[in-house]
Amino acid sequence: MxxxxxxxxxxxxxxxxxxxxxxxxxxxxxxxxxxxxxxxxxxxxxxxxxxxxxxxxxxxxxxxxxxxxxxxxxxxxxxxxxxxxxxxxxxxxxxxxxxxxxxxxxxxxxxGSGVLGSAVAVNKVVSKCLFAAHGIPTPAWTAVRGRAEADAFLAEWRAGRSHVRVPVIVKPAEEGSTIGVTVVKEEEAMPAALDTALHYGEEVLIEAFLGGATELTVPVLGNEVLETLPIVEIIPQGGFYDYERKYTPGATEEIVPARIPTRHAERARALAMRTHRALHCRGMSRVDMLLANDEIWVLEANTIPGMTPTSLLPRAAQAGGLPFPRLLDRLIKLALEGHSLASAARASAEGPTAP
Structure with a gap:
């Protein structure tokens, strides 16, 4: 062959x-x-x-x-x-x-995902809007686009007229790996946090920070029929799960499967698949969540999760009996299957070819 x-x-x-x-x-x-x-x-x-x-x-x-x-x-x-x-x-x-x-x-x-799913999922603000439309719980948020909106937000903030209250987490809308992200615990830190996020793009998400939450991620595989891999519990050593803690071996403890009650695990898996569909993902995604106040809160979906030695999706796959080479086989098979499905749908929409 x-x-x-x-x-x-x-x-x-x-x-x-x-x-x-x-x-x-x-x-x-x-x-x-x-x-x-x-x-x-x-x-x-x-x-x-x-x-x-x-x-x-x-x-x-x-x-x-x-x-x-x-x-x-x-x-x-x-x-x-x-x-x-x-x-x-x-x-x-x-x-x-x-x-x-x-x-x-x-x-x-x-x-991985197609054009629509990729474009939607990479933008945290658009994702949040779709979460609301599909009844997916997510932390409270607001957003600003560009310097002018950021300055207007800061003016309202300083005057005490903003509904946003610290602590919050300020993120570039279209960056991953926690790049450009700041946890704002004091009001004085907000201007610098916005400046940092705006350095990486024109749109910024300002999201309620749920302190003391359990960080979880749920990988999803599939095109039309979906399945979840074991849930990963993330415990960063000494603080926030930032870029350094994500990619430095030993800086974060990952526990698979997550040590959460069965009802929360079932809820997390169901929300992960709902998120995958709501954002038009295909092939694979990794849905990041928090367990706080007895509820699962969805943060975002990653359509191209990392595959480094410390990455979460390969860890979950291994725990689920899918070694890394077989995971790659599965993803390639899903890619070919997804391409065939999309091609068939386009051919059907275009109708018969003229003689």
Missing amino acids: ARLRVAVLMGGRSAEREVSLATGRQVMAALDPEKYEAFWIDPAHLGSASAGAIACGEPVPEDAFKVLPTPVQALLDPEKRPDVVFICLHGRYGEDGTIQGMLELLGIPYV
Whole structure:
């Protein structure tokens, strides 16, 4: 049986570049060489891409790059055109529907959510609106867009006319990995928190901070039929679950399955699948939640979860009896299945082809 040709997209230009590279290298090293012929592409610069071929199961060398004119040429090279693309790009230009749209135009199957699901889920403010529409509990929030709205919010805040009360958590609307996030416990810290978040994008989410909550994440797999992997309980050592604690081995304790009552676990799994559907996710997602005040609160869904050695989805899959190489097999199968379903739906909508 011929091996599937897999292009692994990694790196990119977002603030999460280093996490993306770690994810891509982990995926490349774990792909079964008997099943896949893999190469990788790093679309790190406008108008150019780095690409390279390497045997599955081998680490990606730091300097094994060659420059091609565009990422599109790298994908359409007749000697390398992939059967499927494994997207390991996090954040902007990777998780936001941009690369997904390009792959749709090229007719190449890819792992993860489509254009709509990616664009919706990457924006925390749009996600919050959909949570409300679908009855998904989420912490109270407000949002500002741009410097002018931020200044107007601060004026109301200082005058005591804002309904927002500390503690709150201030986040860029379209960044992940806790980049640009600040927990505001004192009113004086709000201006700097907004400045930090605005550095990463024009829209900012200001969300109630539920202190003392149990942090949970629930991975979801599937297209039409969904299943959840074991729930992960997250215990950061010494404080807030920030970038350093997410990606430093030993900085956070992850317990799988989570030590929560059965009724809360059932509620979390149901909400994870509802969130996956509400945000039009496909293939996989990882839904982040809090258990506080005897309720599960949904924060966001990640459509391209990290696949580093410390990442949560691989940990949950392993605990559920799905080792990392088999998880990759499953995700690739879901990508091909999702592409076939979407192609069939488009063909049906377009009607019969004229003779």
